[in-house]
Amino acid sequence: xxxxxxxxxxxxxxxxxxxxxxxxxxxxxxxxxxxxxxxxxxxxxxxxxxxxxxxxxxxxxxxxxxxxxxxxxxxxxxxxxxxxxxxxxxxxxxxxxxxxxxxxxxxxxxxxxxxxxxxxxxxxxxxxxxxxxxxxxxxxxxxxxxxxxxxxxxxxxxxxxxxxxxxxxxxxxxxxxxxxxxxxxxxxxxxxxxxxxxxxxxxxxxxxxxxxxxxxxxxxxxxxxxxxxxxxxxxxxxxxxxxxxxxxxxxxxxxxxxxxxxxxxxxxxxxxxxxxxxxxxxxxxxxxxxxxxxxxxxxxxxxxxxxxxxxxxxxxxxxxxxxxxxxxxxxxxxxxxxxxxxxxxxxxxxxxxxxxxxxxxxxxxxxxxxxxx
Amino acid sequence: xxxxxxxxxxxxxxxxxxxxxxxxxxxxxxxxxxxxxxxxxxxxxxxxxxxxxxxxxxxxxxxxxxxxxxxxxxxxxxxxxxxxxxxxxxxxxxxxxxxxxxxxxxxxxxxxxxxxxxxxxxxxxxxxxxxxxxxxxxxxxxxxxxxxxxxxxxxxxxxxxxxxxxxxxxxxxxxxxxxxxxxxxxxxxxxxxxxxxxxxxxxxxxxxxxxxxxxxxxxxxxxxxxxxxxxxxxxxxxxxxxxxxxxxxxxxxxxxxxxxxxxxxxxxxxxxxxxxxxxxxxxxxxxxxxxxxxxxxxx
Amino acid sequence: xxxxxxxxxxxxxxxxxxxxxxxxxxxxxxxxxxxxxxxxxxxxxxxxxxxxxxxxxxxxxxxxxxxxxxxxxxxxxxxxxxxxxxxxxxxxxxxxxxxxxxxxxxxxxxxxxxxxxxxxxxxxxxxxxxxxxxxxxxxxxxxxxxxxxxxxxxxxxxxxxxxxxxxxxxxxxxxxxxxxxxxxxxxxxxxxxxxxxxxxxxxxxxxxxxxxxxxxxxxxxxxxxxxxxxxxxxxxxxxxxxxxxxxxxxxxxxxxxxxxxxxxxxx
Numbered sequence: 001x002x003x004x005x006x007x008x009x010x011x012x013x014x015x016x017x018x019x020x021x022x023x024x025x026x027x028x029x030x031x032x033x034x035x036x037x038x039x040x041x042x043x044x045x046x047x048x049x050x051x052x053x054x055x056x057x058x059x060x061x062x063x064x065x066x067x068x069x070x071x072x073x074x075x076x077x078x079x080x081x082x083x084x085x086x087x088x089x090x091x092x093x094x095x096x097x098x099x100x101x102x103x104x105x106x107x108x109x110x111x112x113x114x115x116x117x118x119x120x121x122x123x124x125x126x127x128x129x130x131x132x133x134x135x136x137x138x139x140x141x142x143x144x145x146x147x148x149x150x151x152x153x154x155x156x157x158x159x160x161x162x163x164x165x166x167x168x169x170x171x172x173x174x175x176x177x178x179x180x181x182x183x184x185x186x187x188x189x190x191x192x193x194x195x196x197x198x199x200x201x202x203x204x205x206x207x208x209x210x211x212x213x214x215x216x217x218x219x220x221x222x223x224x225x226x227x228x229x230x231x232x233x234x235x236x237x238x239x240x241x242x243x244x245x246x247x248x249x250x251x252x253x254x255x256x257x258x259x260x261x262x263x264x265x266x267x268x269x270x271x272x273x274x275x276x277x278x279x280x281x282x283x284x285x286x287x288x289x290x291x292x293x294x295x296x297x298x299x300x301x302x303x304x305x306x307x308x309x310x311x312x313x314x315x316x317x318x319x320x321x322x323x324x325x326x327x328x329x330x331x332x333x334x335x336x337x338x339x340x341x342x343x344x345x346x347x348x349x350x351x352x353x354x355x356x357x358x359x360x361x362x363x364x365x366x367x368x369x370x371x372x373x
Numbered sequence: 374x375x376x377x378x379x380x381x382x383x384x385x386x387x388x389x390x391x392x393x394x395x396x397x398x399x400x401x402x403x404x405x406x407x408x409x410x411x412x413x414x415x416x417x418x419x420x421x422x423x424x425x426x427x428x429x430x431x432x433x434x435x436x437x438x439x440x441x442x443x444x445x446x447x448x449x450x451x452x453x454x455x456x457x458x459x460x461x462x463x464x465x466x467x468x469x470x471x472x473x474x475x476x477x478x479x480x481x482x483x484x485x486x487x488x489x490x491x492x493x494x495x496x497x498x499x500x501x502x503x504x505x506x507x508x509x510x511x512x513x514x515x516x517x518x519x520x521x522x523x524x525x526x527x528x529x530x531x532x533x534x535x536x537x538x539x540x541x542x543x544x545x546x547x548x549x550x551x552x553x554x555x556x557x558x559x560x561x562x563x564x565x566x567x568x569x570x571x572x573x574x575x576x577x578x579x580x581x582x583x584x585x586x587x588x589x590x591x592x593x594x595x596x597x598x599x600x601x602x603x604x605x606x607x608x609x610x611x612x613x614x615x616x617x618x619x620x621x622x623x624x625x626x627x628x629x630x631x632x633x634x635x636x637x638x639x640x641x642x643x644x645x646x647x648x649x650x651x652x653x654x655x656x657x658x659x660x661x662x663x664x665x666x667x668x669x670x671x672x
Numbered sequence: 673x674x675x676x677x678x679x680x681x682x683x684x685x686x687x688x689x690x691x692x693x694x695x696x697x698x699x700x701x702x703x704x705x706x707x708x709x710x711x712x713x714x715x716x717x718x719x720x721x722x723x724x725x726x727x728x729x730x731x732x733x734x735x736x737x738x739x740x741x742x743x744x745x746x747x748x749x750x751x752x753x754x755x756x757x758x759x760x761x762x763x764x765x766x767x768x769x770x771x772x773x774x775x776x777x778x779x780x781x782x783x784x785x786x787x788x789x790x791x792x793x794x795x796x797x798x799x800x801x802x803x804x805x806x807x808x809x810x811x812x813x814x815x816x817x818x819x820x821x822x823x824x825x826x827x828x829x830x831x832x833x834x835x836x837x838x839x840x841x842x843x844x845x846x847x848x849x850x851x852x853x854x855x856x857x858x859x860x861x862x863x864x865x866x867x868x869x870x871x872x873x874x875x876x877x878x879x880x881x882x883x884x885x886x887x888x889x890x891x892x893x894x895x896x897x898x899x900x901x902x903x904x905x906x907x908x909x910x911x912x913x914x915x916x917x918x919x920x921x922x923x924x925x926x927x928x929x930x931x932x933x934x935x936x937x938x939x
Contacts, residue, residue, distance in 0.1 A: 054571050074574040081575045087568035091590040101576035104586070152576065400762035401774060404755045404822060408781070411793070411815035416784060418792035466687070473684040478677070486922065487688045490695065493918030495876030497892045501899075501911035502698045508904075510712035512697045518713060526712070548694060580676075602782060609785045612878045612896060619900050626879060629787045633883050639791050642883075646788035657783055 002065030002155040002188060004028040004051060009060035011046050020046040021057070022212035028190060033182050035203035036192045039235065043212040044192045045160055051190060052158050053077050064156055075104070080154035082162040086145040088133045095120070095129040097144050101152035119151035122181060139170050146178075150185065159191045163198065175201060196236045200224060208232050225279075227345060230352040233277045239309065239320040241277045241345070248272040256315025258294050266346050266355050274355075277345035283321040284338040285310070287328060293336035298329050312337070419650075422643035435640040439648070448623040451539060452652070455624065456607045458543050463603065464596075466547060467554035474555070475562045485559070492552040500616025503545035504530070507617065532621035541617050546610060553606075554599045561595025562588070597664045604656045608649050625649045698915060701908030709904045728909035737894035738913070740806055741875055744890055747810035748874035749867045752817045753825075757863065760825030761851070765834065781819040789815065790880035797884060804886045812880045817870035824869065828862030829855065865925040872921045876914070 004027065011021040021043040028034040036044040049055040051062060053074035061070045069077045080101065088097050096103075098119050099112040107115075120126050123143040133141055142162060149157055162178075163171045179202055182189055193199050199206045200220040207217040208231075216228035227233035233241035246255045246262060248271075253262040255276065266274060286293065296312040296319065303309075307322045310329050314337065321337070323329065346355040426434035439445055470488040478484070491499065506512040507529040514526040531537055565588065573583040589596075611626040629645035632638050701709060702725060703718040728734060763771060793812055797803040802811070832855050840850035856863075878892040885893055895902075895910040902910075 052571075052575060054574065074571070075577040075579065079575060081572070083568045083572055085566065085568050087566065087572035089569060089572070089587060089591075091593075100573075100578075100586075104573075104577040104579075104582050148572075148576065158575075394768075397762040397766040397768045397771070400758035404759040404818060405774070407755050407818060408778075408815065411811060412781060412784075412789065415789050415792035415796065418795070419788045422792055422795065466690075469683060470687055473680065473687060476680055478680050478684060484684055484688065487691055489922055490691055490919060493872050493876070493921040495878065495892060495914050495918065497878050497896055498876070498911050498914035498918065501895075501907050502694055502915070505697055505701050505904075505908055505911070506694060510710070510714070512714060515713040548690070605783055605785065609787055609879070611787075612892070615896060616899060626785075626787050629791070630879060630882060633791055633794070639795055642791045643788070646785065646791055649785045650788050653783055653785060 002067075003030045003032075004034075004156060004188060004190065005061075005063040006047070006051070007061045007063075009047065009050055009057045009062070011043075011050060011055060011057050019043075019058075019212050021050065023060070024212070024214055025060075026207060026214055026217060028188060031186050031188055033179075033189045033191065033202060033204045035199040035206045036190065036209055037196060037199040037203075037206050037235075038194065038209035040194055042209040044194075044209045047209070048158055048160055048190060048192045051156070052079055052081055077156075078154055079156045079158055080149035080152050081158040082142075082145045082149050082160065084161045084164060086141045086165070088141050088144045088148070090133050092132075093129065094125060094131055094133070094136070094144050097133070098125075098129075098147045098151050100148055105152075115151045115153070116147075119147040122150060122184065123147045123177075139166060139174070142166060142174065146181070150181075153187075155188065157185070157187050157189045159189065161193055162191075164193070164195070178202060196238075200236070208235065210235075225345075226354070226356075227277065228354050230275065230277070230347050233345065233347075237279060239280050239322075241279055242283075242319045242321075243347070244276040244278060244314065244317055244319065245349070246274045246276050255294060256317055258315075259292070260294070261292075261341055263341070263346070271350075273349050275347040275349055276339070277347055277354075278319075278339055278343065280309070280320045280322045282340065282343040283319070284340070285321055285323055285327065285329070286336045286338065287333070288336065290336045290338055293338040296335045296337050298331055298333050298335060301329050301331065310335075419643045419646055422640050423647045425640055427638060427640055435638075435644045438638075438641055439644040442628075444623045444628060448625050448628045449648070449652075451535075451622065452608060452610075452624045452626075452649075454539060455542060455546070455610060456604060456656070458539075459546055459607060460600070460603065462543065462547050463551045463554055464599075466551045467558055467599075470551070470555045471558040471562055474559050488555050489552045491549050492556065494549050495612070496549065496610065497612035497616060499545050499549035500613040503541060503548065503613075504616050507541045530617060530619075532619065535622060538618045538622050542610070542613055542622070545613050545617060546607070549613070550603065550606065554603055557595060557599040557602065558592070561592045564595075565591050593664060594666060597660060597666075600660050600664070601657050604660065605653045608653050608656070625652075695915075695919075698908060698911050701904075702912035704905075704908075706903070706905045709908065724905035724909040725912070728906055728913065731906060733889075733894055734891075737889050737891045740809075740885075740888055741891040743806045744809045744813065744881075745871045745874040747806065748813040748817060749871040751810065751814045752821050752870040753863065753867045755814070755818055756821040756825045756866065759822045760827075761829050761855075763822070763826040764829035765837075775823075778819040778822055786816060786877075786880055790883040793880075794883050803884065804888050806888065808884050809881050809890060810874070812884055813874040813877055814870070816877065816880070817873045820873075821866045821870050824866040825863060828859050828866065831862065832858045868921055868925060872917060875917055 006027070007025050009021055009024045010019055012019045024043075024047060036047060038044045046055060050057050053069065053072055053076075056071070061068060063069065064077060064079070074081075089100065092100065095116050098116045102112045102115055116129070117126075120129055123146050125140065125143055125147055128136060128140060133144065136144065142165070146162065149159075163174055166174060175198060182202070191202060200223075203220055205218060206220055206223050207214045208223060209215065210231055216223055216232050218226075223232060224236050227236065227241065230243065233243070244255050244260075246253050246260050253260050253267070253274070260276070262274060285296075289295075294314050296314045298310060298312050299318070300311040301308055302311075303325065304322075306325070308325055308327055308329065310321050310323055310327070312319050312321065312335060319337070329335065347353065348355055423435055424433070425431055470484075474485045474488065504511075509526050509528050509530070513529065514523065517523045518526070529537055529541055569587055569591065570583065573587045578586060609626050610624060611630065614622055614624050614627050625645055625648055629642045629649070632642035632645055700714075700716070700718040703720050703722070704715075705719060705721040705723045706727075708715060708719055708721075709724065729738075759774075762768075763775065790812060793808075793815075794803065797808045802808040836854040836858065837850045840854035841847065845853055876892065878890075878896055881890045882893045882896060889897065891910075892914060895907075895914065899907065
């Protein structure tokens with residue numbers, strides 16, 4: 001086990017294009033399950049591969065524990081990795097695959113056998129040890145890849161979208177398995193995914209990346225409830241966070257022509273427009289008029305099984321909300337939406353950043369500094 | 374050779390029956406007919422020729438004449454020795470070139486182009502090229518003498534020194550035909566997903582371990598294909614031998630050619646042809662036994 | 673890391689030298705005067721004289737041999753492609769009983785040496801009256817090239833998405849129309865490369881051509897027969913004539929070379 005300290009990591013693939021990773025500094029704590037989340041092309045995999053040593057950064061340093069591993073090849077870093085395509089060697093048996101890392105370290109046979117047994121047990125592969133990968137299902141191969149990584153008892157375990165090649169049902173059950181495994185291992189894990197649900201459910205902390213930078217880093221609930229930027233609010237959550245423009249009028253602030261309360265400290269700070277970020281599940285709809293609520297008209301109702309996803313318009317703005325399945329929302333009917341002020345996340349339209357200042361280092365109360373850009 | 378069969382992916386299955394069913398056979402028919410007439414039938418005829426004498430009687434007359442030829446056994450040995458010396462040399466060279474091409478060195482496209490330049494070179498062209506190097510007043514002696522390594526020109530193509538001549542033929546063939554192996558090996562190396570190599574790196578394998586435990590096992594079918602292709606071709610080496618060895622060095626192919634063009638004996642020439650076929654098949658058999666395909670277990 | 677890179681570049685340069693330096697020697701030899709070719713030690717730089725080349729091209733028999741070679745090569749290329757294209761297409765697009773057997777048969781032709789093939793063919797051609805003609809040699813070369821070209825062409829067709837063809841059919845083309853309008857334009861560069869392969873194989877081939885000709889030798893046969901008596905400038909200029917198309921060929925199809933996977937065996 002060890003922590004990972006990245007300082008000023010920058011990586012460019014082509015000289016004149018924008019960097020894949022742009023001056024990222026972040027510390028992953030010892031024993032933490034750390035998720036790098038972002039859309040494709042955001043640099044999360046590049047960052048992971050830089051930790052692995054599969055890519056050399058153009059600038060910046062990588063520390064694993066007390067060791068500066070910046071220039072070291074992967075095999076000298078004491079890491080292990082689960083590859084997206086698994087990379088389970090087709091010419092080796094399951095047992096040989098799991099023992100591969102230790103065999104390369106020239107560990108004694110007995111030790112390899114024990115490690116294989118232990119790792120195979122963790123992922124329930126005990127009865128297929130003598131088979132070749134071609135005789136395994138996709139899910140089993142994925143577990144071989146995990147076992148191979150676990151068997152070397154790395155101080156850092158890296159995972160590159162390990163669930164993305166599985167079908168939806170398997171993915172769900174493997175996600176729970178992975179979480180249990182991580183608890184059992186208690187090792188430092190860096191996990192790359194583009195799936196926000198995976199990120200939120202697995203991570204102790206989640207770093208949301210965009211265009212080579214870490215936009216926000218915090219616990220899953222922090223990132224979800226208190227997105228630092230409009231992008232994070234939109235990227236996490238299904239549906240994405242609603243953004244309602246709120247404008248300064250002669251007698252206070254209005255949204256879609258209706259009065260809308262803006263906290264004092266924001267009202268003083270900015271210009272004539274703000275964005276109110278509101279999660280769909282935090283909107284309280286009513287079929288009867290409520291004082292102070294925003295009038296809305298239902299455009300579309302989509303049953304999701306456990307909830308209804310209702311699309312409405314407020315003035316010219318479209319808003320999505322989630323309601324219980326028995327909520328009587330008919331097409332084109334009128335609704336009144338109450339938004340609890342404490343549930344509103346305020347953004348500055350110019351910078352698209354949240355206004356309360358807790359977005360960046362503030363979410364990182366334990367002191368692991370995050371900066372980027 | 375069977376694994377090469379799978380190399381051409383069948384994109385779509387035509388599952389319709391009816392009038393479409395005979396279409397593929399119709400499309401194959403011309404090439405099948407052609408190969409029957411111009412490949413299979415002469416192949417069979419070769420046996421007919423070898424086992425008849427010039428007077429047309431069946432028997433071992435031509436075979437006996439061949440075995441009785443003073444030049445027969447030297448030709449067999451030279452052919453086999455050429456192969457035995459050439460193959461390991463070529464594979465080492467080809468592996469080194471393939472590693473350069475697939476490495477992350479700058480300009481890998483350029484290296485590829487350079488290493489494959491001899492791919493289309495004819496035996497005769499390469500033979501004359503290396504003749505200009507090995508001839509007494511040629512490039513090799515010029516270079517060696519200007520470096521002060523020799524005092525006066527060495528006669529490399531000395532027909533009283535068969536080993537020396539064979540050495541020059543090996544060098545010329547290594548230069549000419551290594552690129553064929555390179556192309557096959559690079560194909561095999563590129564077919565190894567990068568993930569596997571990276572997984573080897575991550576799991577503590579050094580460069581040599583990676584080569585031994587990951588690259589070579591995964592290239593096994595490729596190496597086998599390359600071995601077979603090169604071995605069969607090496608038994609047919611002909612113009613290089615004449616260009617460098619003149620009439621003083623014999624291999625099986627030059628003997629076959631001489632039997633036909635000089636002695637005008639198609640029967641004797643066919644007998645030599647069959648010997649080449651025989652050693653080829655034996656060599657291919659040895660390769661197949663030595664490097665058995667494991668059951669397909671690719672992902 | 674850096675030490676290994678230096679080693680890598682050093683090795684790469686050495687290997688490139690092994691390939692390129694001999695080629696330079698033949699260029700120097702072909703573009704030097706007879707005096708320079710016969711002098712010793714040799715000069716590393718040619719005097720760019722066309723004397724040797726002129727001598728070679730105007731030697732008795734060379735123009736005819738060159739012409740024969742070109743005709744044979746073109747015939748081989750055309751006939752091979754006409755036979756291989758339908759077969760390659762069938763292999764790429766249809767799944768049918770016998771496809772694997774056909775592939776295996778085509779592949780196994782590699783195990784049979786040309787030497788065995790050419791002598792009975794010479795006997796046949798004598799009977800058929802095409803011995804010592806460009807057609808005889810071209811038919812033989814086609815038999816040699818066909819197995820490889822079938823596999824190359826099949827890979828080329830397999831590389832054209834079947835969607836394109838189906839889309840063409842959906843939008844009103846007949847099966848052949850779809851082939852012509854959707855497949856051929858996309859496959860053309862690959863087909864050209866495959867045909868070029870056959871052309872070069874024919875241009876280079878010397879054993880069978882020497883068996884099958886007498887008065888109408890191809891260029892390599894002509895050079896080979898006179899080789900032991902030929903003066904050095906003739907040999908070196910001849911070598912350049914034999915080598916130049918090969919380098920041109922690699923230049924033209926270098927992008928496709930790797931797709932062939934063990935296909936090309938050039939002689």
